[in-house]
Amino acid sequence: MTDPILTVQNLNKSFGALKATDNVTLDLRAGEIHALIGPNGAGKSTLIAQITGALPPDSGNVGFLGRDISGLSTAERARAGMARTFQISALAMDYTVLQNAVLGALGARGGVFQMLRPVMRNKALLETAHQALDTVGLSDHAHKRTADLSHGQRRQLEVAVALTLAPKVFLMDEPMAGLGSEGSAQLITLLDRLRHQAPILLIEHDMDAVFALADRISVLVYGQIIATGTVDEIRANPAVRQAYLGEEDA
């Protein structure tokens, strides 16, 4: 088996007496979607924040592409190919879809935005942007104002902006949130394809999406991973049913 792209080893984080991350170990392999599920407050966002570098762990390591990146800043991790999406929408609503993608490509190259017009004439940036829009299926909407897109199309644009970074992994925090059935179905189709470009660590409450997409699922409860396995293994796991899935039946 090839080495994992991303590894989290024995990560710990406490807020006062609360152990939000309790000795968490997991990995993300090439080509897979690894879903991280768990009840509200289980520590999913706290874990992602430690992976991206936004929050320092108390102890433990994060490895990325074979090296320990525990000492790197958020920006350094992003430049190394760690793309995080969906927590906060960073799209400029008054700009066109293409302009947002071009600005993403500019940021990915470490460029600083000063004037839109010269940026929009840069052939390399335009090519990267068009390619990303093509991948997510938004080419026909390139010249639309972002504010005029549907909610689901904005999520697709956020993926396109992340793609301009040429990511090696995607960390996605509840991408299905707020989407209707049509938007969810489109995003599921997109993520299904995207895993081959870069593996996805997916935090998601929408269990239909998780069961449709995940190669593996890890279940986090009170900061601890209580199980990792395939969809079938997780569905059949009594501890998971009791701690988490059972809640939904109730």
Ligand SMILES: Nc1ncnc2c1ncn2[C@@H]1O[C@H](COP(=O)(O)OP(=O)(O)OP(=O)(O)O)[C@@H](O)[C@H]1O
């Ligand atoms: N900065 C902080 N200071 C103190 N406690 C925090 C802080 N951040 C998170 N927590 C606590 O840590 C626990 C885990 O929170 P976290 O947001 O990671 O959970 P989550 O699984 O992402 O939840 P949700 O599904 O609701 O987003 C919660 O009890 C939360 O209140």
